[in-house]
Amino acid sequence: MLEVVQIPVLHDNYIYLIHEPNGWATAVIDPAVAEPVLQTLEEKGWKLTHILNTHHHGDHVGGNIELKRKTGCAVVAMARDKERIPGIDIEVSEGDIIGLGHAEAKVLDVPGHTSGHIAFWFAEEYALFCGDTLFGLGCGRLFEGHAKEMWSSLEKIRALPLSTRIYSAHEYTQANGRFALQMEPENQALQQRMEQIAKLRYLGLPTVPSLLEDELATNPFLRPHSPEIRRRLGLSKAADWQVFAEIRHRKDSFT
Ligand code: ZN
Ligand code: FE
Numbered sequence: 001m002l003e004v005v006q007i008p009v010l011h012d013n014y015i016y017l018i019h020e021p022n023g024w025a026t027a028v029i030d031p032a033v034a035e036p037v038l039q040t041l042e043e044k045g046w047k048l049t050h051i052l053n054t055h056h057h058g059d060h061v062g063g064n065i066e067l068k069r070k071t072g073c074a075v076v077a078m079a080r081d082k083e084r085i086p087g088i089d090i091e092v093s094e095g096d097i098i099g100l101g102h103a104e105a106k107v108l109d110v111p112g113h114t115s116g117h118i119a120f121w122f123a124e125e126y127a128l129f130c131g132d133t134l135f136g137l138g139c140g141r142l143f144e145g146h147a148k149e150m151w152s153s154l155e156k157i158r159a160l161p162l163s164t165r166i167y168s169a170h171e172y173t174q175a176n177g178r179f180a181l182q183m184e185p186e187n188q189a190l191q192q193r194m195e196q197i198a199k200l201r202y203l204g205l206p207t208v209p210s211l212l213e214d215e216l217a218t219n220p221f222l223r224p225h226s227p228e229i230r231r232r233l234g235l236s237k238a239a240d241w242q243v244f245a246e247i248r249h250r251k252d253s254f255t
Pocket of ligand 1: 055057113132
């Protein structure tokens with residue numbers, strides 16, 4: 001069993017530390033900053049072996065160099081993005097397997113937010129670390145990709161087991177939910193989820209990770225087939241990716 005520690009940093013980022021006790025491996029996903037990671041490692045008595053980066057943005061790689069210098073760990077990231085990932089040691093691409101002691105993660109190529117974005121899928125743990133591709137009730141902005149490309153990335157995630165835990169890199173769920181309710185106000189699962197989210201946030205608790213099953217039922221970006229969304233957008237006959245593109249477009253100007 002992997003132990004996962006969630007570290008909230010900056011305004012709304014999450015860093016994840018993953019420890020595999022039998023093989024003494026410890027990985028950090030998307031270290032925006034180094035200091036809180038070093039502190040948690042010390043508290044736990046763990047030695048950092050890997051940095052796994054989902055994409056090149058500063059709030060995901062900012063701690064790479066300092067962590068590498070202080071722990072001697074290896075940086076694992078997308079081969080296509082080797083010029084933009086500080087300190088990259090191991091270049092990976094779609095389907096590659098990363099061993100962490102006795103655990104392993106499969107690399108999923110999920111471009112759209114950036115052209116080199118990847119996710120780490122721990123099949124035995126039903127855990128997906130997806131950076132800025134999928135959020136609670138939302139998805140990443142299309143900075144370097146087209147809607148069609150992002151939609152096929154999201155389809156890869158949609159095909160994972162329903163009990164998959166979605167470890168996103170940001171706490172955006174509640175704000176995303178306000179937009180989701182505008183897209184699908186009659187969705188009862190969404191209404192209920194928004195009540196749970198409000199309780200969690202009131203108590204200062206994270207809404208991440210979420211379950212893929214819940215995202216499929218409530219996240220408009222995974223629901224372009226929804227008759228209510230299609231009716232609202234006047235896109236009853238469009239392809240799923242086109243409906244997705246319109247939802248993404250409207251979210252970009254939603255305040
Ligand atoms: Zn990003
Ligand atoms: Fe980010």
